[in-house]
Amino acid sequence: LMPTRYMHRMFRAIDRALYDGDFERNNKRAYEEHNARVKALVAPERLLVYHPGDGWEPLCKFLGRPVPEEGGFFNVNSGAEFNRMTREMNRVLVMAQVKRALSAMARSGVRELSAYVRSVLLTDLYIIIFFF
Numbered sequence: 001l002m003p004t005r006y007m008h009r010m011f012r013a014i015d016r017a018l019y020d021g022d023f024e025r026n027n028k029r030a031y032e033e034h035n036a037r038v039k040a041l042v043a044p045e046r047l048l049v050y051h052p053g054d055g056w057e058p059l060c061k062f063l064g065r066p067v068p069e070e071g072g073f074f075n076v077n078s079g080a081e082f083n084r085m086t087r088e089m090n091r092v093l094v095m096a097q098v099k100r101a102l103s104a105m106a107r108s109g110v111r112e113l114s115a116y117v118r119s120v121l122l123t124d125l126y127i128i129i130f131f132f
Helices: 004-019 023-041 056-063 079-108 110-131
Strands: none
Touching: 004 023
């Protein structure tokens, strides 16, 4: 598993690069600018502007594939399911951090572990705790 301190750095870099450090204020603008760039760069006959509510027909026509005869359209996770999956992912990440701490304790002893916990675990876990 990727340690959470690297995930946090990655998400902060993405936030700065795409949203000028303020996702809440700039996400819609960034989304619209991205779509405009794609539309400007891709030839119209090679681009499908698609909305999931349009169903299978325009997607299949664009791809030159038959429309599926059975089964529903795309599966969409509910908000509750997304929250459950996020909590589970965070639980796994916390357990990975605890395992790292226990491994450090086994190698270094309790005195060194306390410094490790202060420098790594506590700075990383605040991100995870936020999601619980």
